[in-house]
Amino acid sequence: MGARTCFVTGAATGIGRALVERLDREGWQCLAGYNRQPPDALLAACSDRVRAVQCNITDDASVTSAFQEIAQAIGEGSLDLLVNNAASTGGAGGGVENVDIDRFKDLFEINLWGPIRVTQAALPLIRRSQDGRVINVGSASQYLTIPMGCSYPVTKAALQRVTRALRAEMKPFGIQATCVEPGGVHTPMMDLTEHQRAELWASFPDELLSQYKAHFKYPGDAIQENVPLWTSEKFADHVYRNVICAKQMKVNYVIGPKLWVLPVMRRVLPDSLRERIFERMFKR
Template identity: 40%
Template sequence: MKKVIVITGASSGMGKEAVKLLINQGHSVYALARRMDEMQDLQQLGGHPMQLDITHEENVRQVVETIVQREGKIDVLINNAGYGSYGAVEDVSIEEAKRQFEVNLFGLARITQAVLPIMRKNKSGRIVNISSIGGKIYTPFGAWYHATKHALEGWSDCLRIETKPFGIDVVIVEPGGVLTPWGTIAAENLKKTAENSAYQTRVNKTADYMIKMYTEDNNLSSPVTVAAKIVKASTVRKPRTRYATGYMAKPILFIRRWVSDRMFDWIISRFG
């Protein structure tokens, strides 16, 4: 059945690949992102790119209203927009920490709140939140990023219970290592936070490891692989509540579940 699907963070990586797969399945897909120039190919494929900054409430409201005017409904919302802010807690400004939450959690909540009344009216819908295995684990110098993803996990669980009586599913996708520019961008920004810092030596080691991992590690999953799982979570008739996917996602989550905090500290500290 053809669905009206809205996806944020659609200008690159797994978000963009998910849009392509959904278009190929025959769905009406609205690809939302700040960079319209990066989505022209999606329009040529039959998608509907629209400019959106999820941190701007009026922009969110206008975009959702436009889609509903055109389609009369929204069947699926895929919350994929986000970024990783890395740095020692002592070094990252509270302003940057707030921005991390504004994009990764509050922006996501903003567009979800805008879409929910439409889904409730139709007594059906699905919210797919792209979290991370980082919502279950932690890594050196990733405190603010992990905080947003841990928060998203709990937020999504509460939302799932609240919306079930209205026929709305809430699904979480937890990617592991994915070969996208995300890692190198996060690593470069990490180095900037530690200039003349007490953490500089350790930060540089971690950042260099991240850059190597995201440029040389052929084991990382392709964006298409993770996109396929996002599509499944969005379209399967009876979805699971969570889908872990991508490089090392399931093994790492298994380890975290069964080892102590101190043991996991030791394990994760070996990587960077």
């Protein structure tokens, strides 16, 4: 068998980049999806098996043209692994009372419809594989209740449910699907800037701003106080060894420092107790 082949979306930075570097070291043929900036640093760090493919996952034409390029690169071979990694946290902060619904929809466009669109384009090539796999990158944040910050976790909770359906639908065809749910990985996404903080507070109308500020911390502060950080290389190593190399992938994997506790809390603690824990975490 020749080199196994993967396509990773959003591979110019962070987790996507680290995953491609790791897979390249293991001898995979990697197609590295990027959106705005070509992944020059990634290409410089990898073998010439890695090929950059422009792919804006929110755009039908971009995804179609990316998969024409991928099909050409693969030739008669198969796509063995798709990692739907690209996502965004941005733009739809605020409480349910004031969140900008159009920006909330935009977030679904990237974090949910994007991975579905890419999966639809990829499956004809994955069906040719003897061991085809789809890894959707969710988020451990979906196990938290984050006041003024529910939009991103909601998109990731939806992605996890879609992944479960995909997993069931693909099982008869020998294709596995899972959702990897990171948290606390040091990447550009975790560099919460003053601009993001200002943007969140600016989303509130004046008459509500002081009321929300009196009750809740900026959610980024609460998360940084409670979640230590792993490097993206450590995260990619963990995913490679425990997910990509697993004979049978599990339904989902929550991966990051101390995060095993979140799904356990969901399983064993009563709602009222979990509610109190999250209240304490996010209240001022």
